[in-house]
Amino acid sequence: xxxxxxxxxxxxxxxxxxxxxxxxxxxxxxxxxxxxxxxxxxxxxxxxxxxxxxxxxxxxxxxxxxxxxxxxxxxxxxxxxxxxxxxxxxxxxxxxxxxxxxxxxxxxxxxxxxxxxxxxxxxxxxxxxxxxxxxxxxxxxxxxxxxxxxxxxxxxxxxxxxxxxxxxxxxxxxxxxxxxxxxxxxxxxxxxxxxxxxxxxxxxxxxxxxxxxxxxxxxxxxxxxxxxxxxxxxxxxxxxxxxxxxxxxxxxxxxxxxxxxxxxxxxxxxxxxxxxxxxxxxxxxxxx
Amino acid sequence: xxxxxxxxxxxxxxxxxxxxxxxxxxxxxxxxxxxxxxxxxxxxxxxxxxxxxxxxxxxxxxxxxxxxxxxxxxxxxxxxxxxxxxxxxxxxxxxxxxxxxxxxxxxxxxxxxxxxxxxxxxxxxxxxxxxxxxxxxxxxxxxxxxxxxxxxxxxxxxxxxxxxxxxxxxxxxxxxxxxxxxxxxxxxxxxxxxxxxxxxxxxxxxxxxxxxxxxxxxxxxxxxxxxxxxxxxxxxxxxxxxxxxxxxxxxxxxxxxxxxx
Numbered sequence: 001x002x003x004x005x006x007x008x009x010x011x012x013x014x015x016x017x018x019x020x021x022x023x024x025x026x027x028x029x030x031x032x033x034x035x036x037x038x039x040x041x042x043x044x045x046x047x048x049x050x051x052x053x054x055x056x057x058x059x060x061x062x063x064x065x066x067x068x069x070x071x072x073x074x075x076x077x078x079x080x081x082x083x084x085x086x087x088x089x090x091x092x093x094x095x096x097x098x099x100x101x102x103x104x105x106x107x108x109x110x111x112x113x114x115x116x117x118x119x120x121x122x123x124x125x126x127x128x129x130x131x132x133x134x135x136x137x138x139x140x141x142x143x144x145x146x147x148x149x150x151x152x153x154x155x156x157x158x159x160x161x162x163x164x165x166x167x168x169x170x171x172x173x174x175x176x177x178x179x180x181x182x183x184x185x186x187x188x189x190x191x192x193x194x195x196x197x198x199x200x201x202x203x204x205x206x207x208x209x210x211x212x213x214x215x216x217x218x219x220x221x222x223x224x225x226x227x228x229x230x231x232x233x234x235x236x237x238x239x240x241x242x243x244x245x246x247x248x249x250x251x252x253x254x255x256x257x258x259x260x261x262x263x264x265x266x267x268x269x270x271x272x273x274x275x276x277x278x279x280x281x282x283x284x285x286x287x288x
Numbered sequence: 289x290x291x292x293x294x295x296x297x298x299x300x301x302x303x304x305x306x307x308x309x310x311x312x313x314x315x316x317x318x319x320x321x322x323x324x325x326x327x328x329x330x331x332x333x334x335x336x337x338x339x340x341x342x343x344x345x346x347x348x349x350x351x352x353x354x355x356x357x358x359x360x361x362x363x364x365x366x367x368x369x370x371x372x373x374x375x376x377x378x379x380x381x382x383x384x385x386x387x388x389x390x391x392x393x394x395x396x397x398x399x400x401x402x403x404x405x406x407x408x409x410x411x412x413x414x415x416x417x418x419x420x421x422x423x424x425x426x427x428x429x430x431x432x433x434x435x436x437x438x439x440x441x442x443x444x445x446x447x448x449x450x451x452x453x454x455x456x457x458x459x460x461x462x463x464x465x466x467x468x469x470x471x472x473x474x475x476x477x478x479x480x481x482x483x484x485x486x487x488x489x490x491x492x493x494x495x496x497x498x499x500x501x502x503x504x505x506x507x508x509x510x511x512x513x514x515x516x517x518x519x520x521x522x523x524x525x526x527x528x529x530x531x532x533x534x535x536x537x538x539x540x541x542x543x544x545x546x547x548x549x
Contacts, residue, residue, distance in 0.1 A: 176390065176392060176394045177394060177396065179352075179357050179390070179394065180388075180390060180394035180395075180396070181396075181407075182357060182380075182383060183355050183357060183383055183386070183388035183457075184383065184384065184407065184408035184412060184456070184457075184460065185380050185381065185383045185384025185385075185408055185412040185413075185460065186380070186407070186408065186411055186412060187380050190411050190412075194407060194411065195396055195407075198398045199396075199397065199398050202398065
């Protein structure tokens with residue numbers, strides 16, 4: 001095409017460019033100023049030299065790092081295994097609550113009760129009850145390792161949350177989709193499996209990833225049962241060096257673990273068209 | 289009984305005696321709101337019956353009751369002589385014999401066009417995948433969209449989506465097609481492509497019950513026009529009779545309102 005922007009348009013574009021440059025400069029300056037103020041406030045505080053010595057000791061950080069990283073590997077494994085189990089259990093719970101018919105009444109009631117109980121119980125209580133209560137039963141086949149029991153507790157609590165996410169997704173699919181499927185002769189179960197669930201799961205992937213981020217941090221709680229994960233390893237290193245730096249190292253590692261997950265969630269959300277009202281305004285492209 | 293039951297002298301006698309679809313004294317209420325009130329309607333094989341009437345007159349509810357998407361509160365609906373309102377009947381098997389097309393298309397957005405069309409053949413009719421695919425492509429060819437088989441619904445125009453929805457309903461070889469205001473959601477220039485497709489389908493002998501506000505379509509394609517008012521068939525007859533020389537005041541008033549002053 002031989003379109004050449006009109007003079008008026010060129011003038012508009014030039015104005016927008018100058019505004020954009022100015023915005024970048026302002027953002028840069030305000031960021032520098034904020035960081036400078038924060039650093040100054042921290043460094044000039046009377047206790048800073050002592051805090052620096054006991055929380056930010058580079059020597060200690062380096063020496064404690066391998067042990068903490070090894071602990072984090074346990075967190076990652078626990079997280080991966082429990083994430084898979086959580087999705088399976090949660091999906092089963094969500095589907096159980098959609099079942100119709102008198103035969104399924106106990107299943108429905110059980111699923112509802114399960115979600116009510118485990119969504120209400122603090123995770124730390126579930127961990128303690130499962131971790132110290134279950135082995136006390138001395139039943140055959142019940143694991144006694146802190147890792148397995150901790151994973152079980154995580155699955156119990158998180159599957160109750162994730163079941164509700166799935167149920168919200170299922171209920172968000174418009175009834176007209178079910179009407180279309182049933183009008184073709186599909187049974188209730190076929191309509192659920194082939195029409196409702198695929199759409200529901202797609203819609204809830206961003207909130208599911210959000211729960212996965214929360215899970216990655218809560219996997220650190222299994223340390224209270226004695227499993228040597230990143231948190232526990234940091235605790236041991238802290239005791240060894242009489243210095244709190246290992247906690248900071250563990251914190252940095254957890255953040256480093258969750259940031260990619262969070263960004264991935266954002267990307268996925270944006271790809272499915274969830275830009276949200278705020279970003280439309282902040283971007284300034286769509287609306288002045 | 290409703291007044292003026294159509295006597296079509298062109299029909300052979302046996303066909304006149306056993307309608308393909310017979311709605312007898314059907315009542316349907318949502319709470320206190322009675323939508324269908326002792327409604328009766330016969331549809332004969334190879335005929336196109338057009339339902340007209342104001343919003344809320346019960347057109348959609350009647351179609352949904354026939355497709356067993358709603359349970360009737362009273363009355364009987366017979367399809368090929370069988371009482372389909374009998375709760376002991378397998379409703380899924382009945383629905384599989386009826387093709388339904390919705391106002392908002394209701395295509396499955398996560399499935400490609402071809403998979404939208406083959407879903408029921410594969411799951412309900414247990415057609416082998418290859419055969420289901422071939423049949424689906426043939427039906428898509430008929431609605432002029434074989435080239436869009438791999439597209440997703442949101443990549444199509446409204447008219448194309450509605451034609452896919454018609455193909456999806458047709459592929460199961462229904463004995464009757466129910467069309468619920470299938471052009472109401474379309475831009476004016478897209479209405480024609482859907483209506484001309486329906487006119488073509490009539491030529492193949494398909495039995496159809498069509499709820500519509502398109503009076504031009506009713507005039508050209510309908511064998512019978514039924515004016516629904518307050519949940520009953522208020523007036524019925526040939527398009528010429530109902531649309532040009534309505535007997536009832538209500539019908540006249542409705543027609544005047546939709547055609548404008």
